[in-house]
Amino acid sequence: MTDPVFGLIYIFIFPxxxxxxxxxxxxxxxxxxxxxxxxxxxxxxxxxxxxxxxxMLGKEVIDPAGVDSGIFDVAPxxxxxxxxxxxxxVPIVGNSPLAFQGDLVVVLYLMSLxxxxxxxLGWLSRNIFSAIGGIRSVTQLFIYExxxxxxxxxxxxxxxxxxxxxxxxxxxxxxxxxxxxxxxFIIALIGLQAKLExxxxxxxxxxxxxxxxxxxxxxxRRLAIMDLTIDVSLVxxxxxxxxxxLGGPMIPWAVTPAWLEGVIGFFLFLAKTLAVLLVLSSxxxxxxxxxxxxxxxxxxxxxxxxxxxxVGIVLVMNxxxxxx
Amino acid sequence: MTEMSSPEVxxxxxxxxxxxxxxxxxxxxxxxxxxxxxxxxKTLQAMFGFDRLITISAVDNRTTLELIYHLTGPHRMVVxxxxxxxxxxxxxxxxxxxxxxxxxxxxxIHDLFGIVFTxxxxxxxxxxxxxxxxxxxxxxxxxxxxxDTFYGGIKVKRS
Amino acid sequence: MxxxxxxxxxxxxxLKEPVNFKVVVDxxxxxxxxxxxxxxxRGIEKAAEQRxxxxxxxLMERVCGICSHSHSTAFAKGIxxxxxxxxxxxxxxxxxxxxxxxxxxxxxxxxxxxxxxIGFNTLFxxxxxxxxxxxxxxxxMSGNRVHYAMNEVGGVRRDLTAAQVTTALxxxxxxxxxxxxxxxxVNTEETMLIRFRGVGKISREEALRxxxxxxxxxxxxxxxxxxxxxxxxxxxxxxWNVVTDTNGDVYGxxxxxxxxxxxxxxxxxxxxxxxxxxxxxVPAPKNAPxxxxxxxxxxxxxxxxxxxxxxxxxxxxxxxxxxxxLANWTSVAMCLVNQNLADIPVIVAxxxxxxxxxxxxxxxxxxxxxxxxxxxxxxxxxxRSRDHGQV
Amino acid sequence: xxxxxxxxxxxxxxxxxxxxxxxxxxxxxxxxGRVAIIDEKCIGCSKCSLVCPAQAIxxxxxxxxxxxRGKNLARKKRPQIKLFKCIRxxxxxxxCPTEAIYLSNELSGSGTDPEVIMV
Numbered sequence: 001m002t003d004p005v006f007g008l009i010y011i012f013i014f015p016x017x018x019x020x021x022x023x024x025x026x027x028x029x030x031x032x033x034x035x036x037x038x039x040x041x042x043x044x045x046x047x048x049x050x051x052x053x054x055x056m057l058g059k060e061v062i063d064p065a066g067v068d069s070g071i072f073d074v075a076p077x078x079x080x081x082x083x084x085x086x087x088x089x090v091p092i093v094g095n096s097p098l099a100f101q102g103d104l105v106v107v108l109y110l111m112s113l114x115x116x117x118x119x120x121l122g123w124l125s126r127n128i129f130s131a132i133g134g135i136r137s138v139t140q141l142f143i144y145e146x147x148x149x150x151x152x153x154x155x156x157x158x159x160x161x162x163x164x165x166x167x168x169x170x171x172x173x174x175x176x177x178x179x180x181x182x183x184x185f186i187i188a189l190i191g192l193q194a195k196l197e198x199x200x201x202x203x204x205x206x207x208x209x210x211x212x213x214x215x216x217x218x219x220x221r222r223l224a225i226m227d228l229t230i231d232v233s234l235v236x237x238x239x240x241x242x243x244x245x246l247g248g249p250m251i252p253w254a255v256t257p258a259w260l261e262g263v264i265g266f267f268l269f270l271a272k273t274l275a276v277l278l279v280l281s282s283x284x285x286x287x288x289x290x291x292x293x294x295x296x297x298x299x300x301x302x303x304x305x306x307x308x309x310x311v312g313i314v315l316v317m318n319x320x321x322x323x324x
Numbered sequence: 325m326t327e328m329s330s331p332e333v334x335x336x337x338x339x340x341x342x343x344x345x346x347x348x349x350x351x352x353x354x355x356x357x358x359x360x361x362x363x364x365x366k367t368l369q370a371m372f373g374f375d376r377l378i379t380i381s382a383v384d385n386r387t388t389l390e391l392i393y394h395l396t397g398p399h400r401m402v403v404x405x406x407x408x409x410x411x412x413x414x415x416x417x418x419x420x421x422x423x424x425x426x427x428x429x430x431x432x433i434h435d436l437f438g439i440v441f442t443x444x445x446x447x448x449x450x451x452x453x454x455x456x457x458x459x460x461x462x463x464x465x466x467x468x469x470x471x472d473t474f475y476g477g478i479k480v481k482r483s
Numbered sequence: 484m485x486x487x488x489x490x491x492x493x494x495x496x497x498l499k500e501p502v503n504f505k506v507v508v509d510x511x512x513x514x515x516x517x518x519x520x521x522x523x524x525r526g527i528e529k530a531a532e533q534r535x536x537x538x539x540x541x542l543m544e545r546v547c548g549i550c551s552h553s554h555s556t557a558f559a560k561g562i563x564x565x566x567x568x569x570x571x572x573x574x575x576x577x578x579x580x581x582x583x584x585x586x587x588x589x590x591x592x593x594x595x596x597x598x599x600x601i602g603f604n605t606l607f608x609x610x611x612x613x614x615x616x617x618x619x620x621x622x623x624m625s626g627n628r629v630h631y632a633m634n635e636v637g638g639v640r641r642d643l644t645a646a647q648v649t650t651a652l653x654x655x656x657x658x659x660x661x662x663x664x665x666x667x668x669v670n671t672e673e674t675m676l677i678r679f680r681g682v683g684k685i686s687r688e689e690a691l692r693x694x695x696x697x698x699x700x701x702x703x704x705x706x707x708x709x710x711x712x713x714x715x716x717x718x719x720x721x722x723w724n725v726v727t728d729t730n731g732d733v734y735g736x737x738x739x740x741x742x743x744x745x746x747x748x749x750x751x752x753x754x755x756x757x758x759x760x761x762x763x764x765v766p767a768p769k770n771a772p773x774x775x776x777x778x779x780x781x782x783x784x785x786x787x788x789x790x791x792x793x794x795x796x797x798x799x800x801x802x803x804x805x806x807x808x809l810a811n812w813t814s815v816a817m818c819l820v821n822q823n824l825a826d827i828p829v830i831v832a833x834x835x836x837x838x839x840x841x842x843x844x845x846x847x848x849x850x851x852x853x854x855x856x857x858x859x860x861x862x863x864x865x866x867r868s869r870d871h872g873q874v
Numbered sequence: 875x876x877x878x879x880x881x882x883x884x885x886x887x888x889x890x891x892x893x894x895x896x897x898x899x900x901x902x903x904x905x906x907g908r909v910a911i912i913d914e915k916c917i918g919c920s921k922c923s924l925v926c927p928a929q930a931i932x933x934x935x936x937x938x939x940x941x942x943r944g945k946n947l948a949r950k951k952r953p954q955i956k957l958f959k960c961i962r963x964x965x966x967x968x969x970c971p972t973e974a975i976y977l978s979n980e981l982s983g984s985g986t987d988p989e990v991i992m993v
Contacts, residue, residue: 038881039608040890128489132824199602200674208600208828210489286877288603288674291825292511350713351777376707377694378779379805381790392790394777400712404777425694425813429805436528463529538927541963605877612890619902626906626977632963640968641904664876672877 007097015092015266017084024231025049027277031234034281049231053224061220064125071124076218076225079117083233086110090239091248092269093262095165102162107240108149111195114229115141118204121226122214133213136292137204140194143299144201148191150307151184154314155244164240168248178245180317183310185245187303189276192237193283194295196230200287203295235273238280242272355406358416364405365393365419373397377419380429382437384465389414389439409439418444436463489824511824528802535797536562536636536771544630546804549592552578552585553782554789555634558802560715561778561791562636565771572717572759574638579717580754581625581633583747588617589783590740590747593835594665597737600828601678606668613661620651637767648755655752662744669737679734683818683830686731693814696807697785698743699834701727702735709781723750733833740835770797782807784835808836901979906962908982909955909975909992916974917942918949922966930959931966931975942972957992958985 010016028049036043063069089096089103115137122134155177156162159170171177178185194201205213218226242248249265290298343355356364368374374395383390393405409416418441420427428450430441435451438461449456457473489506507515527546531539543558544551556578563570591614598606618628624647625631633639669675685695690703700707708725710718726742728735775792785807794800811834819830892899901907917940923931936952953966953975960982967976 034885037885037889039605040612040884040887041608042889042891042893128487132489199604202602203825206602206825208602209825282878282881285605285881286674288598288601288678290674290677291823293823294677347776375691378777378786379788379790379803379810381777381801381803381805383775383790383792383801383803385800394788394790402713402777402779423694424692425810428809428812432809462526534927537925537965537969541927541961541965605881623902623904626902626904626964627962630961630963632906635968640964664880668876 010097011088015096016088019092020084020087020232020235021228024228024235025053027234027238027273028231030274030277031281031284034278035285038282038285053228056224056227057221059220059223061222062217064127064217066126067124067217072121072217072222075117075120075124076222076229079114079229080225080232082110082113083229083236087232087236087239089164090236091165091168091243091250092239093266094249095168099163099165104152104156104162104164104167104244107164107236108152111233111236111240112141112145114226114233115195118214118226121218122204125214125217127216129210129212130214130216132210133204133206133216136210137197137214139292140197140201140203140295143295144191144194144303147187147299147303147307148195150304150311151187151191152240152244154181154184154307154310157311157314158318164243164248168243168250171247172250172252176245176247181245181310181314183306183313185241187307187310188241188245189279189283190303192241192276193280196234196237196280198280199284200290201295202289203292206289234277234280238273238276239269241276242269246272246275248272350401352401352403353406354403355408358407358409361393361405361407362417362419365395366422368395368403368405369422372401372403373399374401374403377423377425377429378402380426380433382433382439382463384437384463386465387411389437391416391433391439393419414438415440415442417442420444435461437461438464506819506824506827508824512821513819513824513827514821528804531799531802533798535769536767536799539799540634540636541630541632543802544632544634547806548629549589550585550782550784550787551630552581552633553780553787554804555632556582556716557778557780557782557787557789558791559634559636560780561776561789562771562793562799563767564778565774565776565791565793566636566768567772568637568765568767570638570765571762573642573761574763574765575717576754576758577639577643577763578634579721580643580751580758581621581631582716583750583754584617584621584624585631586747586783587744587751588614588621589835590744591617593740593783593832594737596835597679597733597829597832598675600832601675603674606665606672606675610665613658616654616658620654623647623650635764635767638762638764640764642763643758648758652752652755655748659745659748662741662748666738666741666745669734669741675737676734678829679737680730680732682733682826683815683822683833684730684732685814685818687729689817690731690814693817694810695785695814695834696810697782698736698739699785699811699814701725702739703731704729707786709779709786713779715780717754718750721750721753723753733829736833770795771799784808785810808834811836903979905979906964906977908957908978908980909960909962909966910978911953911955912974912976913938913952914940914974915972916940916949916952917947917972918951919971920951920953921969921971922953922975925965925969926960927963927965928959928961930956930961932956955992956988957982957990959988960992 012018026046029044029046032048033043063072086107088098089107091099119134119138119141122130122132122137125131155167158177158180159167161167161170167177174180197203197205205215210216215223215226247268249269251261251264251268345353347353354364365374374397376396378394378396381392381394383392388408388411391407391409393407394402395405396402407416414437416439418426418430420430420441421443427444427446430444431447431450433439434441434444434447435449441447452462460470460473461467462469487508489508506513527542531542534542540555540559544555546554591610595607595610595614598604598610621631622628624643625633625641633641685693685699685703687704690700690705695703695705696707704727706725706727709715710723711725723746726739726746728739730738771793773793773795775790778789778791780787780789787807788805790801790803790805791799792801815831815834815836819827822830913936918933918936920933923929923933931953933951934954936949938949938952939946940949962977962982964977967973970976
């Protein structure tokens with residue numbers, strides 16, 4: 001990180017925020033298009049998410065009676081900022097220069113900030129639907145957080161390092177974690193689906209029961225930013241799962257011209273995130289919303305149990321591997 | 325003991341309630357006095373197995389208000405018990421005690437006709453809006469929408 | 484969470500039509516429910532008394548959008564019976580065809596809505612895509628997708644040409660195969676089972692006591708079906724059977740409705756194949772003789788009853804419409820107690836409420852000052868008192 | 875899971891939606907659209923205005939020589955239709971002795987002012 005100009009470009013332009021926003025909107029479009037085509041509908045044009053974002057930015061901002069509009073403006077920004085900083089540590093084109101020991105834990109923490117912001121918005125907007133929605137989003141957070149964290153920490157356990165980039169390097173030398181730890185991969189996908197509050201787990205935003213949950217009173221630019229937060233966390237989540245389980249943007253054999261390796265790595269990253277997106281979309285299309293108490297049973301009985309079993313297996317493999 | 329006899333026999337047996345006539349293959353019509361309605365319905369339930377209330381219909385035949393209870397049972401016969409009520413003070417005991425589904429029908433008739441069902445625990449509005457003038461009953465023949473009274477909803481110039 | 488009143492109000496995404504539930508919720512459990520109907524009441528019974536028999540039929544059709552043919556047929560067949568005129572066999576068959584097509588499209592629409600209510604939008608899109616086949620058939624026969632205007636006192640207004648019969652028959656096999664797929668989807672699809680099984684359960688005795696009608700009652704094991712108990716139109720000589728189920732919950736109602744769609748398809752195919760020749764209309768007299776009749780009809784949602792009294796003129800003296808949804812409201816109120824808040828739309832959608840049927844006088848949304856509604860605990864209190872033998 | 879198989883089949887097949895402005899929706903022959911009057915045939919008997927449930931048809935002045943069943947007679951009135959009051963039930967078409975008024979296949983459009991007169 002010697003040359004500041006390269007650092008600025010890295011953060012702001014190419015694999016940085018500009019690319020992040022563009023890719024978030026592309027993934028949002030692809031998600032809606034895949035879901036539409038699976039239901040034999042035509043689906044939106046490619047610029048639809050961008051058009052929604054711009055339109056909502058222009059819409060009038062309505063403050064419900066008795067609501068502290070200051071916090072209502074700041075909260076979505078906090079959520080967006082958290083998720084964007086999480087993005088910096090995820091390897092896009094080869095290792096991320098900002099990587100440090102323990103950035104996996106930072107990324108996981110920053111990823112769960114939007115849910116807390118949603119709860120705050122729900123509680124603040126003095127409307128019974130959003131209050132119930134906010135409580136549901138936090139209840140859901142407690143349920144899926146434990147298995148999700150365990151599933152994402154087992155690769156770190158096996159690779160012996162807490163930095164995502166080093167885990168990716170480890171995977172180049174040995175096998176991808178999707179083959180070594182299949183249970184964690186499945187739990188990571190389910191946890192990601194729950195974190196993004198997509199259909200089987202969109203209990204907080206159940207439009208047929210509590211109108212739009214915490215999102216009810218969000219209007220204008222606040223809604224635009226919160227939507228962008230969810231799209232960005234879709235990119236960060238799928239990039240995280242791609243990096244930890246599908247080998248990230250690295251290729252095993254060295255390629256003579258150094259920059260070519262970066263380009264191939266980038267396209268690998270795109271391919272893997274799209275694969276993860278396809279899985280997430282088909283989960284969304286194939287299932288209906290479950291109730292919060294059912295989620296409680298499934299979450300603690302099956303997900304948590306499976307992730308603990310997976311941790312056990314990883315410890316045994318570590319033990320054998322170290323002494324093999 | 326629910327007697328599964330033929331319609332003609334049933335009509336004969338029901339003579340005791342009042343004027344009985346067999347309208348169609350499986351329809352029997354009984355006209356009784358208001359105070360014998362409970363007794364008639366309860367015996368029909370017990371003796372002839374008419375356990376389901378289809379509906380309660382109300383008709384305003386200008387001189388009196390008429391209530392007709394339609395009952396049916398597993399034997400697919402339909403009996404209609406008609407009761408005449410005086411126009412000025414129409415009141416009758418509720419049947420929602422032993423026929424639970426009658427609660428909504430009675431409240432609807434109370435809203436639209438003004439027949440008071442004594443004993444129905446929840447006699448408030450179900451069909452009309454809250455600020456409908458409480459003494460006007462729209463489905464009575466002599467009711468005309470007052471030109472100046474406002475019946476809720478949007479103001480419509482009544483041609 | 485203290486006890487909180489959640490008003491699933493007159494305007495709510497889950498409700499297609501205005502009904503107001505004031506639900507008292509403790510956390511996610513429902514403690515008490517207050518039900519307020521009639522935001523969509525248009526005074527049809529009063530208006531019907533001022534229209535002669537030709538002009539009253541379009542009004543009867545507009546009692547409800549989805550079951551418009553039910554209302555106009557129930558009314559027309561009541562008047563024809565009072566006038567003692569026998570409509571030709573071909574007209575009976577055409578009315579049966581349109582009635583069963585309406586039942587198919589109403590049930591398929593309901594299946595889509597039930598799937599949408601639990602968030603399973605794929606089935607919602609698929610069922611409503613397949614429903615288009617039924618809608619196209621009906622549009623070719625009657626000229627309109629919703630208000631068919633087929634009925635007239637004395638018969639049917641439009642004849643079915645041979646071309647229409649063949650195109651309709653060609654559509655049925657594909658539709659049958661699609662419905663077959665939905666039947667086993669409903670039985671095996673985990674995402675629906677988890678939300679439908681055991682929700683809003685009514686036992687057979689309770690269903691009888693609350694006076695439930697139609698698929699809701701048949702799902703609890705009561706095999707009441709007016710088409711067989713009190714046969715009208717051409718149902719007596721068409722081979723079909725009444726479908727019942729014993730689960731009594733939303734899952735049972737879904738299965739009953741889908742089996743009914745299969746039965747209706749069989750009826751439509753039978754009627755189309757042996758459609759008798761002959762006239763479609765009999766000249767009806769202008770006035771109906773003095774008399775009264777209880778005309779019963781099996782609408783898609785249950786038993787629809789028109790009590791008609793005529794006084795010798797060309798206008799009806801009184802028509803009292805009791806629609807199936809009105810009869811089912813008591814059972815909804817009862818089976819919602821201590822269910823989850825998330826299940827309200829599922830249980831309410833399970834009786835397939837048709838609000839425009841239930842209420843019939845003009846009213847726009849007035850924010851209610853006094854909640855004058857049937858509250859649930861009165862029902863329970865009286866119910867409990869009844870159980871102790873106090874009649 | 876049968877749903878998965880069908881989902882991926884749909885993913886590869888063409889969507890079912892008809893892109894309305896480009897591809898036209900096929901309108902069946904019996905479609906009840908906008909009311910239309912053939913002025914030559916109309917004999918001004920005002921049956922349609924009597925039978926119309928929505929009272930959308932009023933009779934206005936309209937002298938014309940009309941030929942009806944071999945005889946020609948001078949018609950004094952002809953029907954005038956308020957387009958957005960018409961509910962397209964087809965009763966006028968049914969009761970017109972000379973098939974002068976009928977429901978065509980065009981769409982009848984929509985509007986809020988019930989007094990709009992169809993030309």
